[in-house]
Amino acid sequence: MASMESNLPGGRNSKILERNRTMEYTYEYPRPALTVDCVVFGLDLVGKNLKLLLIRRNLEPFKDKWALPGGFVQMDETLEDAAIRELREETGLSNIYLEQLYTFGAVDRDPRDRIVTVAYFALVKMNDLELHADTDASDAAWFAIDDYPMLSFDHESILNTAIVRLRGKVRYQPIGFELLPEKFTLSQLQILYEIVLETGLDKRNFRKKILSMGFLNELDEIEKDVSHRAARLYSFNKERYGELIKAGFNFEI
Amino acid sequence: MASMESNLPGGRNSKILERNRTMEYTYEYPRPALTVDCVVFGLDLVGKNLKLLLIRRNLEPFKDKWALPGGFVQMDETLEDAAIRELREETGLSNIYLEQLYTFGAVDRDPRDRIVTVAYFALVKMNDLELHADTDASDAAWFAIDDYPMLSFDHESILNTAIVRLRGKVRYQPIGFELLPEKFTLSQLQILYEIVLETGLDKRNFRKKILSMGFLNELDEIEKDVSHRAARLYSFNKERYGELIKAGFNFEI
DNA sequence: CCAAAAGTGTTCACGGTACACCCATGC
């Protein structure tokens, strides 16, 4: 397990050690450990707030404390694969929107050792959700974004970075749909933006704008089981959106 | 050199090994190596094009090939510190704009070993530039962004990610000023945007817009040594920009 | 006096914003 890349570090701790699998000289030096951590957001359309998925740690340090789901990157998997695997193992989630957020490398962010973590941020449709913790998470639960417990390590600052990213990105990329069911009403879409952007929006202007963009499919279907006039359902037409983007269209709320 | 973080990986390759400095049980498992790489952009106002700073590698693999400046992260430095150190060692640059770009973790991105790299992107004022390679770069040079040599490793895809980021970010954050001298003319500022955004801009509209934003200092100074009417010089007022942002102002070109 | 770039206003079209009432449905 010795190697070197692009260029040498300062030289300290470096010595020629062995030939590796490609038979080139490599160097040995101490390596930080590498983990991934995931900030998972969900949307509570009833309670009208944004939710955060946390797990309860069952190992030291921070045993029994809440933390972002995550864990070590293995040698034979990409960073994204590691994030996907950890999410499945610790929360049972799969097939969700995932994007790399930022890499946190403060020297003392972990009390045990030098550990660098690549943070991901994830959006899930909370309806088709079924949490079941495996492996080393004894518990997983959703918390309101403005009322969550103390977090382990530097996870609070990772979370804050993710919130800033979400708020920024939701305005100019159609990622909000990842938080809604496949079929949704325009009111639900509006509530999504109102929650994430922490603002009120005018109903008529919102509908005019979003419909004029032309990437929503108007379905031949309406809401069920509501005690008032049922709203029409829509779905996001990803292909159409791609075409529009190619043609120079600019999404913005 | 054994440890573990947030949660365990799959379990394979893991065993209890030793107590570390905080006297908690830790695990041993193989770790990817960790490097940083920097995409450094400069602006050539005369030739009117964007430039890229590369180094010539003097070690295998890709010996004598061009690559992004970068190298291994040491145990006692943050990721950003590593990027700053490598830039100084390999190119002599210091005190430049630097921001984290993306972390690349494909399993086979380096032929020797599993190496994950945290890419940074940097902007330099090319006038106050003086390149001198130390350490392990035998050479450093600027290339036009649309005419550069073959790059080592996956550095071309890192570069492409950086270009996308630059083009996207320059439109809604005042990072362009990092590519200009402290004192610049409005025409130079316009050329900057025309180069980066690969578009033409109307002179009158551009001036109206940028001046109306109210964060440029109009200096009592004009260009020197030009064979035509000398233009007024301006500088970017960072403090003023901060105040505007706090007040809800939105920068956009 | 010529070349080169600096500097300067107005008009028009479009998109954003503000704003209020009737309709459909379930209980």
Add this chain to the structure above:
DNA sequence: GCATGGGTGTACCGTGAACACTTTTGG
């Protein structure tokens, strides 16, 4: 019939876009 949210149009204003000529300076 009443409570609840669904659904709809217009007028105004401000910003973005298009567009051409005069001024200054050095050589």
